[in-house]
Amino acid sequence: MMKKQLIMEKALELFAKQGFEATSVQQITEQCGISKGAFYLAFKSKDELILSLIDHFMMQFTSDLDCIVRDTEETNEVLYKFYYSNFSSFYKYSDFAKTFMKEQTHTFNEEFILKIHYYDSQLEKIILCMIERIYGKNLPVKLDIMYSIKGFTNIYSHLFLFSQVPFDLHQLAQSLVEKTELLAKHAKVPFLTEELYQNAKHPVTEEQQKEKILEIIDQKTDELKDDSIVQESFSLLKQQLHEPAFSPAIVKGLLENIRHHPNCQWITYLLQSYWKI
Amino acid sequence: MMKKQLIMEKALELFAKQGFEATSVQQITEQCGISKGAFYLAFKSKDELILSLIDHFMMQFTSDLDCIVRDTEETNEVLYKFYYSNFSSFYKYSDFAKTFMKEQTHTFNEEFILKIHYYDSQLEKIILCMIERIYGKNLPVKLDIMYSIKGFTNIYSHLFLFSQVPFDLHQLAQSLVEKTELLAKHAKVPFLTEELYQNAKHPVTEEQQKEKILEIIDQKTDELKDDSIVQESFSLLKQQLHEPAFSPAIVKGLLENIRHHPNCQWITYLLQSYWKI
DNA sequence: TATAATAATGACTAAGTGGTCATTTGTCAA
DNA sequence: TTGACAAATGACCACTTAGTCATTATTATA
Incomplete structure (x- = not known):
C-alpha cells in the first residue's frame, strides 16, 4: 500500500528531528498532505x-x-x-x-x-x-x-x-x-562469562532473586567477620528478607551500615531494588 | 532547601522508570505528597x-x-x-x-x-x-x-x-x-584525526559546509572520470549548488545517479542534508 | 448514466498537559 | 489572642494530544 510507505517515510523524518513522543499525528499528516482519518486507515x-x-x-x-x-x-x-x-x-x-x-x-x-x-x-x-x-x-x-x-x-x-x-x-x-x-x-582477562551473560539476558524471578541475595549475604557475612555492626546488619536484613517485620526507617538504616563497605555496594543495590526503595 | 531535594529525588525515580516527557508534574507532586503549587515554588x-x-x-x-x-x-x-x-x-x-x-x-x-x-x-x-x-x-x-x-x-x-x-x-x-x-x-591504524575530531565537535556553518561539498565533488569528479553520467550529474549538482535552478525532481534524480556508486554515499548524504531533502 | 463500494475528510471528543493565582493554612513575635 | 507574614494549596486555564465517525468525494462496475 502506497499510503503506508508515504507515512512511514515522512514520519521517520519527523521522528529523527523531534523524537517519537514529541511528534504528533497531526504533524505527520500535514507532512504527508493527508487527513487524520487517512492516517488511521493505514495504521491502527x-x-x-x-x-x-x-x-x-x-x-x-x-x-x-x-x-x-x-x-x-x-x-x-x-x-x-x-x-x-x-x-x-x-x-x-x-x-x-x-x-x-x-x-x-x-x-x-x-x-x-x-x-x-x-x-x-x-x-x-x-x-x-x-x-x-x-x-x-x-x-x-x-x-x-x-x-x-x-x-x-x-x-x-x-x-x-x-x-x-x-x-x-x-x-x-x-x-x-x-x-x-x-x-x-x-586479550586474556575475561569479564562476561556464559553464565553472567545468560542471567543478564533473562531477568530472574523475584524468588530466584531472593535466593541469590541470600547467597551473597552469606558470602559477605563470611568475608567481613571482623566488623560486628556489619555482621548484625546482615543478619537482621536476612531476617527481613525471610519475613518483613521492620519499618522502612530501620531497613534503610541497616542498608546504610553496609553501603559504604568495600565490595558491598552491589548487595546494597540488590536489596534496594528487591524492596523497591 | 529541603523541598528541592525531595522533588529531585522523587522525580528522578519516575524519570528513570518512564522517561522525562512521559512523567507529568502531577505524578511528581503526588509521589512527593505535595501540591502542584509547591512544585512551582521550588522550580520555575x-x-x-x-x-x-x-x-x-x-x-x-x-x-x-x-x-x-x-x-x-x-x-x-x-x-x-x-x-x-x-x-x-x-x-x-x-x-x-x-x-x-x-x-x-x-x-x-x-x-x-x-x-x-x-x-x-x-x-x-x-x-x-x-x-x-x-x-x-x-x-x-x-x-x-x-x-x-x-x-x-x-x-x-x-x-x-x-x-x-x-x-x-x-x-x-x-x-x-x-x-x-x-x-x-x-594499535597503529588511526581513524579519528585531530582535524576530523575538531570538525565533528564544532558543526560548521552552511557556507563552510557548501565549500566542503564543492571540494568533495571536485575530488569525486576526478576519481570517477570514466563514467560520463556521473561526471555530468556532478557538474549539474555543482551548478545547482552555486545557483538553485532545477526542480526537486531533477535534483533527486541527479542524486540517484551518484548514490549507488562506490564511495559516493557520503557526498550524496551531504548534499541531501544541505538541501534538507 | 446509475449504483455500489471504497477512500478520504476534518470537526469533534475526552483525556491529559504545564503552568497560574486567589485562597487557605501554619508559624511566629508581640 | 491577635495579627502579620510566609508557605502551601488545588481549582482552574489555555492548549495539545490520540483517536473517532458521520459525512463527502472518488472510483469501479453494471
Whole structure:
C-alpha cells in the first residue's frame, strides 16, 4: 500500500528531528498532505506506526549483516565487511538510526521494548557467529569481544550520526578491524562469562532473586567477620528478607551500615531494588 | 532547601522508570505528597528541574573522575581506578544514569542539548588527559583510544543498568584495563584525526559546509572520470549548488545517479542534508 | 448514466498537559 | 489572642494530544 510507505517515510523524518513522543499525528499528516482519518486507515495507532518502522528497518539491517557474515568466503575479510556494512547501513537509514538511538531505552510501551530486545539479541547472535567463524568456537573472551564490537559500533555511530563531518568509512572499518583483531588475539582477562551473560539476558524471578541475595549475604557475612555492626546488619536484613517485620526507617538504616563497605555496594543495590526503595 | 531535594529525588525515580516527557508534574507532586503549587515554588518549570538534575549529577560524576585521573600517583593504576570509579558512579547514581541515557539525544530543548554536550566534552577531556599521562602526549591513535574507552564504558554500563545481575566491578575494570592497554600499545591504524575530531565537535556553518561539498565533488569528479553520467550529474549538482535552478525532481534524480556508486554515499548524504531533502 | 463500494475528510471528543493565582493554612513575635 | 507574614494549596486555564465517525468525494462496475 502506497499510503503506508508515504507515512512511514515522512514520519521517520519527523521522528529523527523531534523524537517519537514529541511528534504528533497531526504533524505527520500535514507532512504527508493527508487527513487524520487517512492516517488511521493505514495504521491502527501511533504505536503501530513506530512498531512497523522498527520491523521494517531492523529486518533489513539485521539480514544485511547476517548475509555478510555468512556469505563472505574469506574469513579475514569478514570483520572488515561487517564494520563497513554496519556503518553504511547507519548512513543509509540514518533517520531511522537517529530515532532508534533516541528511543532505545524508553519503557513506555512493553511491546516496543520486546522488539528492541529481540533485534538486539539477533545482532549479538550474528556477531558471535562471526567471531566463531574467525577465531573458532573456543575463544575464551568471546563474549567480551562481542561486547567490544558492539561498543565500537555504538560509539562511532553516535559520532557519525550526530555530526556533519564527512567520514571515510573505509578507514573507520580498517581501524576497527585492527582493534578487534588485537583484542581477540591477545586479550586474556575475561569479564562476561556464559553464565553472567545468560542471567543478564533473562531477568530472574523475584524468588530466584531472593535466593541469590541470600547467597551473597552469606558470602559477605563470611568475608567481613571482623566488623560486628556489619555482621548484625546482615543478619537482621536476612531476617527481613525471610519475613518483613521492620519499618522502612530501620531497613534503610541497616542498608546504610553496609553501603559504604568495600565490595558491598552491589548487595546494597540488590536489596534496594528487591524492596523497591 | 529541603523541598528541592525531595522533588529531585522523587522525580528522578519516575524519570528513570518512564522517561522525562512521559512523567507529568502531577505524578511528581503526588509521589512527593505535595501540591502542584509547591512544585512551582521550588522550580520555575519542569525543564528547570531536569536541568538541575543534570547539573547536580554530572558535576559530581565529572569531578569524581577528574580527581581520580589527576590524583592517582601510580600511572599504572589510573586506568583501573578510572573504570572502577566510572562504573561505581553508574551504580551509585543509577536512576540518573538511566534517565540520562534515555534522553541523551533528545532535541526538544536547546539548553538541554548544550548541557549534555558540555559534560560530554568534559568527560572526553578527562579521558584524553588520562591517556596522555599514561602513554605520553604523542600517542598516534590517542583519539581512537579515547573513543574506544567511551565505547567500552557505554556498552557495559548499558548491560549493567538494564539487567539485574550482580556484577563484579573489579573484574570488569581489570578486563577493560587489559583491553585498553592492548589497544594503546599496539594499535597503529588511526581513524579519528585531530582535524576530523575538531570538525565533528564544532558543526560548521552552511557556507563552510557548501565549500566542503564543492571540494568533495571536485575530488569525486576526478576519481570517477570514466563514467560520463556521473561526471555530468556532478557538474549539474555543482551548478545547482552555486545557483538553485532545477526542480526537486531533477535534483533527486541527479542524486540517484551518484548514490549507488562506490564511495559516493557520503557526498550524496551531504548534499541531501544541505538541501534538507 | 446509475449504483455500489471504497477512500478520504476534518470537526469533534475526552483525556491529559504545564503552568497560574486567589485562597487557605501554619508559624511566629508581640 | 491577635495579627502579620510566609508557605502551601488545588481549582482552574489555555492548549495539545490520540483517536473517532458521520459525512463527502472518488472510483469501479453494471
